[in-house]
Amino acid sequence: MKKIKVAFFSIPPKEKNYIKRRLDKNKFELFFFKDELAADNPVIKDADVISVFIYDKVDRNIIDKAKKLKLIATRSTGFNHIDTEYARKKKIAVANVPYYGENTVAEHTFALILTLSRNIHKAYVRSQQSNFSLEGLRGFDLRGKTLGVIGAGSIGVHVMKIAKGFGMKVLAYDVKQNHILEELLDFKYVDLETLLKSSDIITLHCPYNKSTHHLINMNNIELVKKGALFINTARSGLIEPRALYYAIDKGIFGGAGLDVFEGEELLKEENQMLTKNVELEKVDAILKRNLLLRRENVILTPHMAFDSQEAIERILETTAENISAFFENRNYYKVI
Ligand code: NAI
Numbered sequence: 001m002k003k004i005k006v007a008f009f010s011i012p013p014k015e016k017n018y019i020k021r022r023l024d025k026n027k028f029e030l031f032f033f034k035d036e037l038a039a040d041n042p043v044i045k046d047a048d049v050i051s052v053f054i055y056d057k058v059d060r061n062i063i064d065k066a067k068k069l070k071l072i073a074t075r076s077t078g079f080n081h082i083d084t085e086y087a088r089k090k091k092i093a094v095a096n097v098p099y100y101g102e103n104t105v106a107e108h109t110f111a112l113i114l115t116l117s118r119n120i121h122k123a124y125v126r127s128q129q130s131n132f133s134l135e136g137l138r139g140f141d142l143r144g145k146t147l148g149v150i151g152a153g154s155i156g157v158h159v160m161k162i163a164k165g166f167g168m169k170v171l172a173y174d175v176k177q178n179h180i181l182e183e184l185l186d187f188k189y190v191d192l193e194t195l196l197k198s199s200d201i202i203t204l205h206c207p208y209n210k211s212t213h214h215l216i217n218m219n220n221i222e223l224v225k226k227g228a229l230f231i232n233t234a235r236s237g238l239i240e241p242r243a244l245y246y247a248i249d250k251g252i253f254g255g256a257g258l259d260v261f262e263g264e265e266l267l268k269e270e271n272q273m274l275t276k277n278v279e280l281e282k283v284d285a286i287l288k289r290n291l292l293l294r295r296e297n298v299i300l301t302p303h304m305a306f307d308s309q310e311a312i313e314r315i316l317e318t319t320a321e322n323i324s325a326f327f328e329n330r331n332y333y334k335v336i
Contacts, residue, residue, distance in 0.1 A: 003029040004327060005046055005068075009037040010053040011075075015316060022320035027327075039065055049073060049323055054303070055265050058082040063090055071095060071326050075319050076306070078235060079335050080208045087336060094335040095322040099154060100314035101306045106158035108305035109203055109233050112257025116229050117142060121299055143167035148199025150174075150192070150215065151206025151234065152181075159203060160185050171195050174206070196223040201231065208235035218243050227254035233305040236260045245288065248298060255297035259305045263289050 006028050008019065016032050023030060031043050037056035044050065044066045051073040052058055058072055063086055072082055073095045087094050115121050118139035126133070147163045149156045152172040160170045170187035173195045182189055192215070196202065202224070206212050217240040224230075230253040232239065241262045247253040263285025266278075270286055292298050306315070318333065325332035 001027075003027060004048045005029050005031065005043070006049040006051065006323060007031040007033065007041075007043045007047040008051045009033050009041075009056050010035070011051075015312065018313070018316045019320055022317065023323060028323075037062065049326075051075060051319055051323070052081070054078060054081055056081060058087070060086050063087060063092065071323065073319050073322050073326075074335075075315050077101070078207060080235065080237075082335075084336050093326060095319075095326065095333050096335050097315050097318040097322075098333050100318060101308070101311040102154040102158040104308045104311040105155045105205075105233055105305040106162055107308075108259060108301070109155075109159050109205075109231055110162050112231050112233070112259065112299060112301070113142070113201060113203075113229065115299055116255040116257055116297070122296060142201075145169070145200040146171060146198055148173070148195040148202045149187075150195065150202065150204050150238075152178075152187075152189075153205060155233075156203075156205035157181065157185070159205060160187050171199060175211075193220070193223055196220060197225060199225060199228055201229040203231040204234040204238050206234060206238065208237045212238055214238070214240040214243075216240065216243055218246070221247050221252060224252050226252060228252075229254055230256045232257075232261075233259040236262050236264065241288070245292075248292070248295060255299075256292075257299050257301075258292075259301045260303055261289060261292070261300060264303055 004027060006023065008031065011032050011034060013034060020030065033041065037050065037052055037058065039061050044062065046068055047066055048068055049071045050066065050069065054076050058081065060083055063069065063083065069092050071093045072087060074082060075097060077096060077098055079094060079096050082094055084094055119137045123137055143166060146169045149159055149170060149172045152160065152174040156172065160172070163170050164186065171190050172187050173190060173192045177189050215238050221243040224247060230247065248256055263282065266282050266286055273283070293300060322332040
């Protein structure tokens with residue numbers, strides 16, 4: 001029997017064995033690449049399945065080259081890096097991992113919130129220099145403050161539960177509302193305008209798509225309660241970059257904790273800037289990010305909210321199961 005060819009991209013070598021243990025070697029032929037998906041990789045044209053991560057752009061060009069492709073299995077919740085419309089047209093299925101890390105991302109969200117609210121990042125840098133002065137380190141309590149959650153789905157709800165443990169009030173903005181949940185978790189659905197006006201901390205947990213592109217923008221940024229903290233562990237495109245920089249500059253945001261930011265995918269290219277020609281708009285994004293980093297009230301983490309040992313195991317487990325189930329006509333986490 002001809003084996004099913006499965007190519008994994010952007011996969012760290014230490015994760016290979018986990019996949020190997022989970023996919024039947026008599027049925028599947030596995031190819032692993034630690035590098036990102038590239039159109040000139042010869043495996044693409046013969047692959048039945050490609051498994052990708054968030055920086056692997058599965059665009060028309062890749063889909064056209066992958067003549068035998070049946071399934072794209074992304075090892076992430078978000079799937080905005082895949083041209084799903086074109087995949088549907090070509091009758092290629094797309095699977096994702098919707099539930100691996102609601103607690104994982106929510107915990108990272110609070111790591112960012114607490115770092116900013118208690119100035120942990122500043123204290124860390126100072127203590128490295130044997131400076132243990134309290135000057136400028138006074139923080140604020142979360143208890144009694146209002147948290148505004150945009151996108152009350154799996155992650156958003158987990159964030160709310162943690163917030164309740166801290167004694168916070170919680171507002172939520174979502175296009176879908178679940179009033180039983182609202183009562184059970186003791187939060188309140190409001191419109192976006194009210195959320196921006198009333199929250200001491202705003203945190204984003206909705207998907208990035210056409211309807212959420214620049215959800216926070218130059219037209220509504222002035223509504224934000226002066227000095228509110230802004231946390232983004234969802235996707236950078238949810239806020240217009242100009243509005244983010246403006247809000248930080250004008251003190252509309254008292255601080256920002258960003259796991260996702262404009263140009264994050266360029267982190268690797270930055271090292272090549274001196275030797276290779278990098279497009280001007282990329283240089284612009286890198287420059288802006290570096291300016292952000294100079295601000296003491298801005299912390300960036302390198303899109304790592306998902307990255308805990310337990311979450312990675314759940315991602316690999318579900319991806320392997322998605323692939324097996326697809327070829328056995330069983331249910332899997334189907335995007336299209
Ligand atoms: P989910 O699908 O469970 O929840 C998303 C919520 O957003 C839903 O309740 C939905 O109704 C709501 N929503 C959709 N469109 C909206 C709109 N226009 N306005 C307001 N709300 C809207 O998704 P989940 O699992 O909670 O993940 C949320 C996002 O977090 C993902 O789409 C992904 O981009 C991001 N993420 C980031 C990670 C990281 O490592 N930084 C890891 C995992 C997810």
